[in-house]
Amino acid sequence: MDFGLTTCQQVITSFNSIPSVSVLNATYLTNGTYIALPDLVPSCVSNGSKSANATNDLCRIVLNITTSASSTNRIEAWLPDDWNGRFLATGNGGIGGCIDYKNLQHGAGLGFATFGTNGGHDGQTGFEFFLNQNENVNDFGYRAIHAEAVTGKQVVETYYGRNASYNYYSGCSTGGRQGYEEAILYPEDFDGILMGSMGVDWLHVVASKGILVHRLGWPDLDSPSYVTAAQWSAIVEAQIKILDPLDGVTDGIIDNPTLHNIDPSIFACGTGILNSSVCLTGAQVNTVQEIYQPLANSSGHIVYPRFDLGADTSVFSVNTRIANGTTVPELDYTVLTDYWRGAVYNSSTWTPLNFTTADMDFAVNLNSGGINIAGGSSHDVSAYHARGGKLLAYHGRADETVTSSISSRTFQRTAEALHLTLDEMHDFFRLFYIPGMGHCSGGNGAWSVGQPTVDRPAGAQFNDTQHNILLALVAWVEDGSAPQSLVGTKFEGDQLQNGIVEAQRTHCVYPNASRWNGEGDTKKAESWTCMLDGGE
Known part of the structure; x- marks a missing residue:
């Protein structure tokens, strides 16, 4: 035709x-x-x-x-x-x-x-x-x-x-949640599912922003424990400066933040790490310590991993606006306010000003629209696995919205739910971590792996199974060629269309991670090899 x-x-x-x-x-x-x-x-x-x-x-x-x-x-x-x-x-x-x-x-x-x-x-x-x-x-x-x-x-x-001939799905963040939920509820819909920065266990992902902002002392902006947005920018910059060289390459990237801890007392006034305009008081040191703790529910069980070191904190630290010349508290992360107001409490006047763990637990127990099935109440993709479907995931290690440990936790809990070994998991589920990538795209790392952006890299060299993760999924589903590695690209100015390549790096199948070989040009993919990671 x-x-x-x-x-x-x-x-x-x-x-x-x-x-x-x-x-x-x-x-x-x-x-x-x-x-x-x-x-x-x-x-x-x-x-x-x-x-x-x-x-x-x-x-x-x-x-x-x-x-x-x-x-x-x-x-x-x-x-x-x-x-x-x-x-x-x-x-x-x-x-x-x-x-x-x-x-x-x-x-x-x-x-x-x-x-x-x-x-x-x-x-x-x-x-x-x-x-x-x-x-x-x-x-x-x-x-x-x-x-x-x-x-x-x-x-x-x-x-x-x-x-x-074949049916595929691609989504990032909430789209990642939607893809995993499809595998659970409608295993016949897709032969291959691509999930970026997957926001599974979605209610805990969103609620975490409310819990973290209250750990700051918000909405009391005059609280002695409150840490300002300017201070957070300085803290994150210092974290990267301290932890970046530990992987052997100084490139502005913390390869795997889950491997590290930083005592926030080094950011206190008098240590010289932060200048006098942004250094921390004793009360603020305790606040920063609390921020980088995982979330527990009302029963004391850990329900969400800690926020990643080196990730932008704006999702909770940008929490004010100017009204009539006065700074007032308002959470910039509107997803929490909108969803709890409309879908959880069904109240047009509810605000997150007094958000607590009880609000988080109420939403999880209610589970409106079954939104928390994916990676929350269920990891049962057994029917999808049985029919031969493939799951391919990617996640940035500098993700500011969905903490990167969610993806490895989902991988591990899926293995537990299906009673599968690592090799058996890799037959149908593979995860790639991308150091230095933020939420779905962007960041200091070689983050472009063919995920959809405003522009797509020009040139056939970027439209193959090594550089385009969707095409890698196609090859896996249709030819049985499972992706062993991906080549990520950092373009100058993040200008993908006809852009100039600034650096490339090999990305690896979890639990492996890319490591510099100690000899080659760190801006070339062939200088990076896949080795078993020691994190998580």
């Missing part, structure tokens, strides 16, 4: 015949076409631009899926003319509400029939779409990706005249 303008326009009637689906529009686009997105809500706008670009000659279809009597999901399908025969669904970030156009552009550019979802509501901030909207909570919690998978496969079959 030939695809193009005529096919794209003719299929609208066919799509409307799919149960619970209504087509909003279908548009044929040539490669590079500017796509205006005037209805994009402000919290979904990326880099100030309400637009995307077609990354192939493709048919773009926008449609609604009815998921219950009171809820719908909007999905987009980008169906390239030079289809590679594969289906790719994508997830959300934060509290959802935004179609992942980066992933759409990335997948379609590689030839995948690529789909995105709004997760059942519009907006990355706000509580109104959850308030008294239980079905919206269910969509975000467990149903949106499954609905995308079921409908997306029907769209592919209708448009191309045959089913996809």
Whole structure:
């Protein structure tokens, strides 16, 4: 079948015949076409631009899926003319509400029939779409990706005249949670699942920000134990300076922060580590000590690993705003406020000003929309494992939002739940840690491994199984070629499109980690080898 303008326009009637689906529009686009997105809500706008670009000659279809009597999901399908025969669904970030156009552009550019979802509501901030909207909570919690998978496969079959040969999923953060939850609840949906910075045990991930900010003494900004945002920047900079050289290479990166501890008393005034404008009092030293402790529930059981040394603390230390010329407490991390207000307490007036462990435990016990099934109440991916599915995960060691130990904990607890050895785990689940990478992308490290960003590295050398983790997953699923290592790239100025390579590094399958060979150029991938890590 030939695809193009005529096919794209003719299929609208066919799509409307799919149960619970209504087509909003279908548009044929040539490669590079500017796509205006005037209805994009402000919290979904990326880099100030309400637009995307077609990354192939493709048919773009926008449609609604009815998921219950009171809820719908909007999905987009980008169906390239030079289809590679594969289906790719994508997830959300934060509290959802935004179609992942980066992933759409990335997948379609590689030839995948690529789909995105709004997760059942519009907006990355706000509580109104959850308030008294239980079905919206269910969509975000467990149903949106499954609905995308079921409908997306029907769209592919209708448009191309045959089913996809293989079905894939890609998501980061909340999207990582959604992928792991798919493996638990709907093991038949995908042959391969790519999970970045996976926010599993999501309620503890989000609640941790409320617990940490209160350990600061917040909202009492005049508390003698309160540590300011400026002090935190200095503390993190000092942590990196102290710990960076211990791996043998001074490059502004702490390879594995779980291997280290720092006594915060060295940041006290008089030690000379921090200057007099940001050094710590005795009370503040105790605060910093508390910040880098794991979280326990009301019964005293550890439920969330400690915050990583060297990671940006803004998720809890940026917690004020200026109102009428006065500094007042306000948590910059809106996910906590919005979700607890709309989906947990169903109260438009609730605030995190008095957030406690009890608020965390209440949400976990309630588990609205089954959101904490993934990596919280369950690690049972046995059905997914039995059908031959593959899980591929990656996580930055400088992740400021989802502490990096979550991924190794998930790997280990999955092994326990399925009673598998390390070799048996590696047959279907592999994890790559990326030193110096922040949340999903960015950072001082060689972080670019083909994850979707605004730009994709130009050149065939970056579109292979060594440099692109999605293509590595494809090779594993379809050819049985399990990824042994990845080559990460750091581009000058993080300019990926036609950028200049600043450094590259080999990244390894957990529990191995890359180590400098002691001889070669540290900015070249071949100078790094995989060795068993000593952390966690």
